[in-house]
Amino acid sequence: xxxxxxxxxxxxxxxxxxxxxxxxxxxxxxxxxxxxxxxxxxxxxxxxxxxxxxxxxxxxxxxxxxxxxxxxxxxxxxxxxxxxxxxxxxxxxxxxxxxxxxxxxxxxxxxxxxxxxxxxxxxxxxxxxxxxxxxxxxxxxxxxxxxxxxxxxxxxxxxxxxxxxxxxxxxxxxxxxxxxxxxxxxxxxxxxxxxxxxxxxxxxxxxxxxxxxxxxxxxxxxxxxxxxxxxxxxxxxxxxxxxxxxxxxxxxxxxxxxxxxxxxxxxxxxxxxxxxxxxxxxxxxxxxxxxxxxxxxxxxxxxxxxxxxxxxxxxxxxxxxxxxxxxxxxxxxxxxxxxxxxxxxxxxxxxxxxxxxxxxxxxxxx
Amino acid sequence: xxxxxxxxxxxxxxxxxxxxxxxxxxxxxxxxxxxxxxxxxxxxxxxxxxxxxxxxxxxxxxxxxxxxxxxxxxxxxxxxxxxxxxxxxxxxxxxxxxxxxxxxxxxxxxxxxxxxxxxxxxxxxxxxxxxxxxxxxxxxxxxxxxxxxxxxxxxxxxxxxxxxxxxxxxxxxxxxxxxxxxxxxxxxxxxxxxxxxxxxxxxxxxxxxxxxxxxxxxxxxxxxxxxxxxxxxxxxxxxxxxxxxxxxxxxxxxxxxxxxxxxxxxxxxxxxxxxxxxxxxxxxxxxxxxxxxxxxxxxxxxxxxxxxxxxxxxxxxxxxxxxxxxxxxxxxxxxxxxxxxxxxxxxxxxxxxxxxxxxxxxxxxx
DNA sequence: GCCGGAGTAGAAAGCGCTTGCTAAAGGGTG
DNA sequence: CACCCTTTAGCAAGCGCTTTCTACTCCGGC
Numbered sequence: 001x002x003x004x005x006x007x008x009x010x011x012x013x014x015x016x017x018x019x020x021x022x023x024x025x026x027x028x029x030x031x032x033x034x035x036x037x038x039x040x041x042x043x044x045x046x047x048x049x050x051x052x053x054x055x056x057x058x059x060x061x062x063x064x065x066x067x068x069x070x071x072x073x074x075x076x077x078x079x080x081x082x083x084x085x086x087x088x089x090x091x092x093x094x095x096x097x098x099x100x101x102x103x104x105x106x107x108x109x110x111x112x113x114x115x116x117x118x119x120x121x122x123x124x125x126x127x128x129x130x131x132x133x134x135x136x137x138x139x140x141x142x143x144x145x146x147x148x149x150x151x152x153x154x155x156x157x158x159x160x161x162x163x164x165x166x167x168x169x170x171x172x173x174x175x176x177x178x179x180x181x182x183x184x185x186x187x188x189x190x191x192x193x194x195x196x197x198x199x200x201x202x203x204x205x206x207x208x209x210x211x212x213x214x215x216x217x218x219x220x221x222x223x224x225x226x227x228x229x230x231x232x233x234x235x236x237x238x239x240x241x242x243x244x245x246x247x248x249x250x251x252x253x254x255x256x257x258x259x260x261x262x263x264x265x266x267x268x269x270x271x272x273x274x275x276x277x278x279x280x281x282x283x284x285x286x287x288x289x290x291x292x293x294x295x296x297x298x299x300x301x302x303x304x305x306x307x308x309x310x311x312x313x314x315x316x317x318x319x320x321x322x323x324x325x326x327x328x329x330x331x332x333x334x335x336x337x338x339x340x341x342x343x344x345x346x347x348x349x350x351x352x353x354x355x356x357x358x359x360x361x362x363x364x365x366x
Numbered sequence: 367x368x369x370x371x372x373x374x375x376x377x378x379x380x381x382x383x384x385x386x387x388x389x390x391x392x393x394x395x396x397x398x399x400x401x402x403x404x405x406x407x408x409x410x411x412x413x414x415x416x417x418x419x420x421x422x423x424x425x426x427x428x429x430x431x432x433x434x435x436x437x438x439x440x441x442x443x444x445x446x447x448x449x450x451x452x453x454x455x456x457x458x459x460x461x462x463x464x465x466x467x468x469x470x471x472x473x474x475x476x477x478x479x480x481x482x483x484x485x486x487x488x489x490x491x492x493x494x495x496x497x498x499x500x501x502x503x504x505x506x507x508x509x510x511x512x513x514x515x516x517x518x519x520x521x522x523x524x525x526x527x528x529x530x531x532x533x534x535x536x537x538x539x540x541x542x543x544x545x546x547x548x549x550x551x552x553x554x555x556x557x558x559x560x561x562x563x564x565x566x567x568x569x570x571x572x573x574x575x576x577x578x579x580x581x582x583x584x585x586x587x588x589x590x591x592x593x594x595x596x597x598x599x600x601x602x603x604x605x606x607x608x609x610x611x612x613x614x615x616x617x618x619x620x621x622x623x624x625x626x627x628x629x630x631x632x633x634x635x636x637x638x639x640x641x642x643x644x645x646x647x648x649x650x651x652x653x654x655x656x657x658x659x660x661x662x663x664x665x666x667x668x669x670x671x672x673x674x675x676x677x678x679x680x681x682x683x684x685x686x687x688x689x690x691x692x693x694x695x696x697x698x699x700x701x702x703x704x705x706x707x708x709x710x711x712x713x714x715x716x717x718x719x720x721x722x723x724x725x726x727x728x729x730x731x732x
Numbered sequence: 733g734c735c736g737g738a739g740t741a742g743a744a745a746g747c748g749c750t751t752g753c754t755a756a757a758g759g760g761t762g
Numbered sequence: 763c764a765c766c767c768t769t770t771a772g773c774a775a776g777c778g779c780t781t782t783c784t785a786c787t788c789c790g791g792c
Contacts, residue, residue: 002518004778015742020780027781030740045514050487051426052778054417055747062428062466070467071446073439080437083469096483100428101436101467103449117462121416148411152368254679283679290681313620313649315656315681370748381772386750393751396770418748421777 003046012040023048054122061097063336064118064126068106072252073308074278074325078129078159081329088339097124097337106130106214106251108138115145118154125155125336129329131219132161139164150181158184159332160323162218163347183335184347185328189219192321192352193226196275196303199319199354201234203362205273205301210246211260211285213277220248220277223305227275245271252277257284265292272300272363279304279311279320286314286359297361307355316358324350369412378406389414420488427463429702430484430492434472438618439674440644440691444495444525447695451703463490463703472496472580472617474504481511484520491521491702495695497585498527505530516547524550525698526689528584529713549701550713551694555585558687558718559592562641562669565685565720567600569728571639571667576612577626577651579643586614586643589671593641611637618643623650631658638666638729645670645677645686652680652725663727673721682724690716 009016014033021027022037029037040046054060065082067075079101086097100123102114111128118126126149132139143164146156158164163184200208210227213220224246247263249256257276261284264271274289276282282304286296294300296316304311307322328350334340375382380399387393388403395403406412420426431448433441445467452463466489468480477494484492492515498505509530512522524530529550566574576593579586590612613629615622623642627650630637640655642648648670652662660666662682670677673688694716700706 002778006778016779017743017781018741021741024780028739033741047482047485049421049778051417051420052747053780055415055421055749055777056779056781058747058780060417062464069446070436070449071439071442073437073442076437076439076442079467080435080469083436083467096486098428098466098468098483098487100464101445101449102464103446116413117464119413120462121464254675280675283676286681287679309620309646310649310676313653314679315652368748372748382749383751383773384771387771390750394770399771415748418777419750421747421779422749422751424750424777 002049003044004049005046008037008040008044008046011044012037058122060122060124061095062100062118062121062123063097063333064100064102064114064121064123066102066104066111066114066126066128066130068104068130068252070101070103072280073310074252074280074306075129077308077325078329078332081326082127082159082333082336085330085333085337085339088334088337095337106133106217108133108135108142112138112141112145115142115149119145119149119152122152123149123154125157127157127159127332127336128161129159129332130161131213131217134216134218134221146182155336155338156182157332157336158182158186159328160185160187160219162186162222182346183342185332185335186347186349187219187323187328188349188352189222190226190229192305192323192354193223193275194230195226195352195354196305196319196321197227197230198234199356200273200275200301200303200360201230203273203301203360205363207268207271207273208245209261209264209268209271209274211257211264211274211276211281212246212248213252213256213281214250215248223277249277249281252280254280254284254287257281257286258288259284261285261288262292265289273360274300274302276302276304278306279308279318282311282318282320282359283314297359299364301360301363303360311355312357314359319357319360320355322353322355368415369410370415371412374403374406374410374412377410378403424488426488426490427461428466428484428487428489429463429699430466430468430480430487430489432468432470432477432480432492432494432496434470434496434618436467436469438646439676440618440672441495443674443691444695444698447692448493448525448699448702451696451699451705461703472499472583474499474501474508478504478507478511481508481515485511485515485518488518489515489520491523493523493525493698493702494527495525495698496527497579497583500582500584500587512548521702521704522548523698523702524548524552525694526551526553526585528552528588548712549708551698551701552713552715553585553689553694554715554718555588556592556595558671558689558720559589559641560596561592561718561720562671562685562687563593563596564600565722566639566641566667566669566726567596569639569667569726571729573634573637573639574611575627575630575634575637575640577623577630577640577642577647578612578614579618579622579647580616581614589643615643615647618647620646620650620653623647623652624654625650627651627654628658631655639726640666640668642668642670644672645674645684648677648684648686648725649680663725665730667726667729669726678723680725685723685726686721688719688721 005016009019065079083099104110247260249260276285304318304320307320311318371382375385388395431445449465470476613626615626642651670684670686673686677684
């Protein structure tokens with residue numbers, strides 16, 4: 001039924017070995033033979049059998065990308081960037097790598113399941129994106145699985161999540177365990193959140209609400225830590241204790257923002273600013289405030305995080321923290337393909353720049 | 367190095383065949399043997415070699431999804447929905463299908479390239495999303511390629527693009543060629559655009575601008591056709607000839623909308639409404655209008671298409687046409703897996719409902 | 733004019749798994 | 763109690779490709 005190497009070989013009057021070598025190009029083949037083979041390939045419209053060659057060569061052209069939700073532009077942008085690196089100038093006309101996108105929905109079980117599936121495909125590399133769930137048991141299981149994968153030759157890259165390892169939360173600096181072969185592209189979530197909060201403090205806000213993401217995720221914790229540290233270090237006047245003005249939404253979605261804002265307003269009607277876990281949540285916050293008859297930024301300032309494309313076009317344009325998602329994804333892709341040397345310490349941290357736009361302003365002075 | 371079937375077999379004291387059968391589960395194995403095998407599998411942490419089993423069984427658990435740009439939520443939502451169907455209740459604990467997402471960037475060459483790559487992987491199915499480029503040569507090449515894939519057992523589903531085939535543009539009804547084994551989930555772009563335009567006409571608008579997408583795409587053409595037909599059929603007053611008030615943006619992106627709106631304003635300063643190719647373009651249109659000091663909808667009404675999540679939260683909330691992207695993607699996924707019988711004629715058309723929100727209103731009466 | 737080494741092609745042994753066929757038990761039945 | 767059928771397991775032949783090793787041809791150099 002299907003055309004095989006042998007068919008091509010027969011037609012070109014050579015052996016299968018020769019055809020294979022012409023196609024892979026890593027063995028000298030005389031020019032005349034090569035053209036004869038290529039002609040046979042075209043005439044027969046031959047397409048290599050991937051599984052067979054993966055088996056024989058013990059290699060694969062699949063690269064896994066784990067995301068929470070591919071419908072979320074945050075992950076879409078990263079995935080797209082990773083994928084764009086997969087066809088770079090590797091072999092003759094680019095490598096033939098394909099991106100396998102896995103929606104984990106943020107679930108640790110799914111994460112593990114997909115890793116097994118990718119291991120089964122003997123994936124060449126895997127990029128894990130988005131914050132990790134902070135659970136000792138799961139971390140251990142995840143770590144073990146990644147070790148095995150790495151041992152089997154699969155390159156592992158974390159993008160937008162903190163480096164792996166037995167390092168305890170809060171513990172920083174060089175890690176003790178012997179060189180985990182897992183590279184990381186991390187976001188400066190703490191720094192970004194801190195700068196954002198400082199911006200609000202500088203504007204004069206003192207009652208600042210915070211609609212955080214799901215409690216158990218690293219991203220949530222880091223952003224919150226940055227926020228709190230800015231609050232604590234603030235000199236120049238009394239600042240409302242942060243805790244009561246923090247609510248944890250169910251997810252990084254619009255409705256969490258809507259509900260969270262309502263809850264904050266209930267706790268503290270004199271709120272003058274709300275920080276959201278990310279831009280999508282911020283949109284929900286804005287909607288809730290508007291529904292309560294509050295103007296942005298005249299009555300309440302709002303800020304997001306991530307700087308997704310729609311944020312600049314929101315009305316008012318959203319003040320937020322820009323995460324270079326495309327750049328980070330591309331970097332992760334390069335690392336995954338081994339196309340770029342590992343960053344010092346295996347961890348590259350990308351900037352998180354404050355983008356001041358129209359949704360934040362000085363608080364009303366009444 | 368890696369654990370193989372034989373290792374498991376040895377440990378369980380059975381033959382490799384038995385292990386294979388326990389794992390695939392489609393052959394009777396005695397209970398005792400099965401548990402013994404399962405234990406060995408767990409002790410050895412055995413993971414099947416996908417390429418090897420694909421080769422031997424001449425099957426694959428890869429499903430390709432071609433999208434223009436995965437960073438665009440339009441495609442992200444569809445891809446996510448397709449993927450969510452891949453783990454349905456197929457085998458014992460769900461099938462093991464993986465989604466290969468391919469960013470074509472809208473380029474016909476890339477499209478063909480990725481199809482070859484997927485053919486090489488012997489993909490179980492391929493879902494092509496988004497509008498097609500209307501070019502005879504490319505259509506023929508694409509069609510041929512899809513035929514070959516289908517002949518090789520790969521299921522092909524089109525999602526959000528018109529059915530394939532030698533049917534000439536504009537020609538409708540039953541197609542003459544013998545049953546293309548390609549299923550389609552189509553969007554009612556014409557109907558949606560028509561209803562949207564009718565809405566504007568009903569509000570009293572007569573000078574309606576249209577910022578269309580790239581000229582050569584089916585989606586662009588269909589939406590434009592719906593728009594024009596509504597204009598032509600309108601009874602109840604003079605309507606500005608549509609052509610001069612249509613501009614073609616470079617893409618379905620924000621900047622096309624911004625530039626397009628400016629161009630429309632230049633051509634017709636008394637414009638009272640602007641329809642955009644999609645929601646993202648609409649955001650750009652809004653930004654441009656605002657920058658020109660025009661209020662929405664008081665001075666100019668604006669409408670989008672697709673109803674992406676951010677549209678409802680835009681300010682003002684965007685009037686648009688809702689495309690059930692998730693539903694369509696899920697449907698496409700089911701069809702791709704053969705989990706659902708083909709729709710009559712091989713084509714399922716999904717609704718495109720008008721969503722009237724705050725960005726459209728009666729024109730000023732001055 | 734003979735030998736050694738490039739340069740090029742082929743034979744064949746797998747890669748790890750699936751599956752058709754065969755074989756060995758076990759259990760009813762006449 | 764022999765026989766046949768059912769149930770369960772193993773044998774072994776591939777699936778289509780890669781790659782090592784071998785073989786051959788053609789040169790230049792001594």
